[in-house]
Amino acid sequence: MAAVEFRNVSKRFAAGTEAVRNLNLAIDDGELVVLVGPSGCGKSTVLRLLAGLEEPSAGEILLDGKVVNRISPRQRNIAMVFQNYALYPHMTVRDNLAFPLRMRRTPRETVARKIADIAGILDLRELLDRRPGQLSGGQKQRVAMGRALVRNPSVFLLDEPLSNLDAKLRAQIRADISSLQKRLARTTLYVTHDQVEAMTLGDRIAVMERGELHQVGTPAELYRRPRSIFVARFIGNPGMNIFSASVLRDKDGTWRLRTGNWDIPLPPEKLPRGGSPEALRSIRAGLRPESFGSAPEEGTVPCAVRATATEFLGHETLVYFHIPGAQVATPLAARLPGHMALPEPAAELHIHPSALYLFGGDGILLQ
Ligand SMILES: Nc1ncnc2c1ncn2[C@@H]1O[C@H](COP(=O)(O)OP(=O)(O)OP(=O)(O)O)[C@@H](O)[C@H]1O
Ligand SMILES: [Mg+2]
Numbered sequence: 001m002a003a004v005e006f007r008n009v010s011k012r013f014a015a016g017t018e019a020v021r022n023l024n025l026a027i028d029d030g031e032l033v034v035l036v037g038p039s040g041c042g043k044s045t046v047l048r049l050l051a052g053l054e055e056p057s058a059g060e061i062l063l064d065g066k067v068v069n070r071i072s073p074r075q076r077n078i079a080m081v082f083q084n085y086a087l088y089p090h091m092t093v094r095d096n097l098a099f100p101l102r103m104r105r106t107p108r109e110t111v112a113r114k115i116a117d118i119a120g121i122l123d124l125r126e127l128l129d130r131r132p133g134q135l136s137g138g139q140k141q142r143v144a145m146g147r148a149l150v151r152n153p154s155v156f157l158l159d160e161p162l163s164n165l166d167a168k169l170r171a172q173i174r175a176d177i178s179s180l181q182k183r184l185a186r187t188t189l190y191v192t193h194d195q196v197e198a199m200t201l202g203d204r205i206a207v208m209e210r211g212e213l214h215q216v217g218t219p220a221e222l223y224r225r226p227r228s229i230f231v232a233r234f235i236g237n238p239g240m241n242i243f244s245a246s247v248l249r250d251k252d253g254t255w256r257l258r259t260g261n262w263d264i265p266l267p268p269e270k271l272p273r274g275g276s277p278e279a280l281r282s283i284r285a286g287l288r289p290e291s292f293g294s295a296p297e298e299g300t301v302p303c304a305v306r307a308t309a310t311e312f313l314g315h316e317t318l319v320y321f322h323i324p325g326a327q328v329a330t331p332l333a334a335r336l337p338g339h340m341a342l343p344e345p346a347a348e349l350h351i352h353p354s355a356l357y358l359f360g361g362d363g364i365l366l367q
Helices: 043-051 093-103 108-121 137-149 167-184 195-201 219-224 229-234 277-281
Strands: 004-012 018-027 032-036 058-063 078-081 155-159 187-192 204-209 212-217 241-249 255-259 262-265 283-287 301-312 316-322 332-337 346-351 357-359
Touching: 004 043, 018 043, 018 058, 018 212, 032 043, 032 195, 043 078, 043 155, 043 187, 078 137, 093 108, 093 137, 108 137, 108 167, 137 155, 137 167, 167 195, 187 195, 195 219, 204 219, 204 229, 212 219, 212 229, 229 241, 229 283, 229 357, 241 277, 241 332, 241 357, 262 301, 277 283, 316 346
Parallel strands: 032 187, 032 204, 078 155, 155 187
Antiparallel strands: 004 018, 004 058, 204 212, 241 255, 241 283, 255 262, 283 357, 301 316, 301 346, 316 332
């Protein structure tokens, strides 16, 4: 097993694309970090750099404190599982699992023992004599993971391993990977563009956009304290509602947030520190869909809205709405429990001002 560290790592391809910019990320021994971000943000490049399949243009990659920039992929002892499994179609499951061991001239008895172990762990015993063509997508996925694990890699890399599977199977294998990871405590870097996968699997999540790391933290940290609008929108489904607003100071010294017809008194802990009055007049505010309620509670502020659509999902209802007078490109979303029919078009929602997030013009959290 091994700890991993990226120090100021950048990767610029010959074509000029800067796929990774000044990455700093440390993964503890035995930790599972999920790297998440939209397509093309550089996730696979980060994995390939760690595996040694790409060379960094700048910076250092460390395994257990040793710089491995010049160490060949083979000597790094890192296993990688790809989205398309890359199993050998003409070999049985047993031979697919044995392949990495045979390549290393492992004694026959050891190979048999290791295959038996891994087949037990991944529930593959019944499938050992089949070929990949005779397996379901989920079974192929387990074989691909088995083949990566069988040679006891010090670091385990998974690149969107579940994206070929249907939603139900994805949830099931996600749970399998999670319990396997806890049992084997293998240092793992897991790539996905699916925030649900990231939230449910990761000890910590690293959010990337356009080659840059926005934030690294536990799922709860990213959800409660997103450092940027990008992270706020990316984590949560639907993501955080973001809208333009002004922070105004009244004559009596109290502060409020205004957008369209909404006026929300700002509690002291929400007051942005610093910032000129002009800058505060054009900020961006955020509210999670689940911060809205349909009835007033102690400390809530009513907000008149114009509902545009309702989606009943069984256990909850998503209500999409506009704030009269506010300039918002897309409707905001509120997540209400149960089956909630809001009177369209005029309705009232209620929020706790403490649920507000304030971001500066640069998209960075102000508080
Ligand atoms: N070999 C290469 N040569 C030139 N550009 C490349 C190369 N590999 C990747 N890129 C570019 O680097 C950027 C990051 O690519 P990467 O594959 O790391 O993204 P990703 O986050 O894994 O995306 P996806 O979710 O679609 O798999 C992209 O703009 C891509 O076009
Ligand atoms: Mg990729």
